[in-house]
Every structure is written in C-alpha cells, then in structure tokens.
Amino acid sequence: xxxxxxxxxxxxxxxxxxxxxxxxxxxxxxxxxxxxxxxxxxxxxxxxxxxxxxxxxxxxxxxxxxxxxxxxxxxxxxxxxxxxxxxxxxxxxxxxxxxxxxxxxxxxxxxxxxxxxxxxxxxxxxxxxxxxxxxxxxxxxxxxxxxxxxxxxxxxxxxxxxxxxxxxxxxxxxxxxxxxxxxxxxxxxxxxxxxxxxxxxxxxxxxxxxxxxxxxxxxxxxxxxxxxxxxxxxxxxxxxxxxxxxxxxxxxxxxxxx
Numbered sequence: 001x002x003x004x005x006x007x008x009x010x011x012x013x014x015x016x017x018x019x020x021x022x023x024x025x026x027x028x029x030x031x032x033x034x035x036x037x038x039x040x041x042x043x044x045x046x047x048x049x050x051x052x053x054x055x056x057x058x059x060x061x062x063x064x065x066x067x068x069x070x071x072x073x074x075x076x077x078x079x080x081x082x083x084x085x086x087x088x089x090x091x092x093x094x095x096x097x098x099x100x101x102x103x104x105x106x107x108x109x110x111x112x113x114x115x116x117x118x119x120x121x122x123x124x125x126x127x128x129x130x131x132x133x134x135x136x137x138x139x140x141x142x143x144x145x146x147x148x149x150x151x152x153x154x155x156x157x158x159x160x161x162x163x164x165x166x167x168x169x170x171x172x173x174x175x176x177x178x179x180x181x182x183x184x185x186x187x188x189x190x191x192x193x194x195x196x197x198x199x200x201x202x203x204x205x206x207x208x209x210x211x212x213x214x215x216x217x218x219x220x221x222x223x224x225x226x227x228x229x230x231x232x233x234x235x236x237x238x239x240x241x242x243x244x245x246x247x248x249x250x251x252x253x254x255x256x257x258x
Contacts, residue, residue: 072155075122097169105197111147114231115135115136117134118133118134128150150193169198170195200216
C-alpha cells in the first residue's frame with residue numbers, strides 16, 4: 001500500500017509543484033532590484049530537532065490529505081461533470097510498462113473485457129478513481145456481469161482552477177466510456193477489483209475511432225484503426241495465448257505491485 005500512496009501523492013503534487021516552479025521563475029524575472037528586494041529567506045525549521053521536524057511534516061501531510069479528501073467529496077456532492085475539465089498528465093516516469101503492445105497485453109492480463117463504464121467515484125477510501133464497468137463480453141477470464149477498476153488520478157484544484165489529473169499510461173475511465181480493457185487483479189493490498197495494465201491496457205471506442213493512453217508505445221498506429229480492427233487483432237492474440245504468465249504474479253514494476 002505504501003508504494004501506491006507514493007505514486008498517488010506523486011500524481012497529486014507533481015502539477016502544483018510544476019506550477020509553483022514556473023511561477024517562481026517568472027516572478028524572478030520581474031522583481032525589482034535595490035531597496036525593494038524581497039527579504040532574505042529564513043529557514044522555517046531552524047532550531048527544530050529531527051523529531052520535531054518529522055512531526056511537523058507528518059502533521060502537514062495529514063492536513064493535506066484531509067483537505068484533498070474533502071475537496072474530492074465536495075466535487076462529488078456538487079454533481080459536476082468531470083468530462084469538460086482539462087486533463088493534466090504529470091511527468092511520472094516508469095522504468096517499464098506491463099504491456100508495450102496488444103500481444104503483450106493479451107498474454108499478461110488476468111482478465112480482458114469489453115464494456116461500458118456505468119458509475120465512478122473519486123471519493124472512495126483509496127483516493128483515486130474507482131470505475132464500475134458493466135461487462136458486455138469477457139474475452140479472457142471468468143464470466144462476470146461487472147467489475148471495479150481502480151486508477152490513480154481525479155479532480156484537483158490549484159489557485160481556484162479545477163482539472164483532472166491522470167497518469168499518462170492510464171487514462172481515467174469516466175461514466176459512459178465504451179472500452180476494451182486488459183486488466184490485472186489487485187491481489188496484494190485488499191483494494192477492490194482490478195487495475196489496467198500500464199502502457200497498452202486500455203482502448204476507448206469513440207464515434208468509430210480508437211483512443212489510447214498518451215504513453216501507449218503504439219499510439220500513432222492505433223489512431224488509424226477502427227474499434228472492429230482493434231478487437232479482431234486482440235482476439236487473434238488471445239486465441240494464441242488464452243492463459244498467459246501473469247496469473248497469480250506481481251507486476252514487474254515496484255510502484256505497480258498491487
């Protein structure tokens with residue numbers, strides 16, 4: 001669970017931090033010199049012991065978590081549609097993806113489904129997006145009517161501007177999305193449902209076109225394919241590899257060992 005919190009907090013804070021850095025740089029270009037120079041920086045932790053400093057930052061982190069959770073709950077209570085919000089994808093790098101193409105996704109997934117997102121919440125106990133998918137067809141795995149998919153990201157606010165933060169390898173599943181998903185079970189920390197294989201695990205079918213993750217290694221190729229073509233190719237790979245190696249095994253990336 002600690003690794004998940006690290007990645008989730010990285011997604012939460014990367015954009016505000018970047019905005020702060022840009023603001024500081026721009027501000028440094030317009031500050032006057034001489035008598036109007038800003039006062040010298042004073043270390044707010046000066047004189048604190050290590051234990052006092054740790055306690056201070058733990059309290060600050062807890063307060064930030066509470067404020068973030070309250071913002072998410074208020075967003076849900078407002079009934080605001082998240083679709084029109086700008087999507088911001090912080091640069092969080094992974095050393096490797098779980099699947100670099102359809103063939104690898106077909107081999108490594110525990111469950112492959114075609115379905116429609118019927119519900120979602122950003123106010124769940126894990127702080128990300130929990131999407132409920134009504135399953136139309138199971139291409140790999142046990143038959144089921146619906147699944148829950150957990151993702152990093154969700155609504156954030158900086159300086160009064162609200163936007164959707166999401167991982168570039170895993171676009172947020174929003175209510176109404178028609179999708180083909182290659183999934184792995186969340187087996188290690190008790191969280192619900194499944195997560196999408198990073199890299200090439202999600203395919204959104206929109207008005208006869210296919211949308212994939214910005215970080216999908218074959219992004220350009222899929223932009224020229226139809227949903228029918230993607231499904232035909234996926235089924236071809238699944239026919240060759242009906243079980244794969246992932247069943248019962250952890251993700252190869254430490255941040256994603258769910």
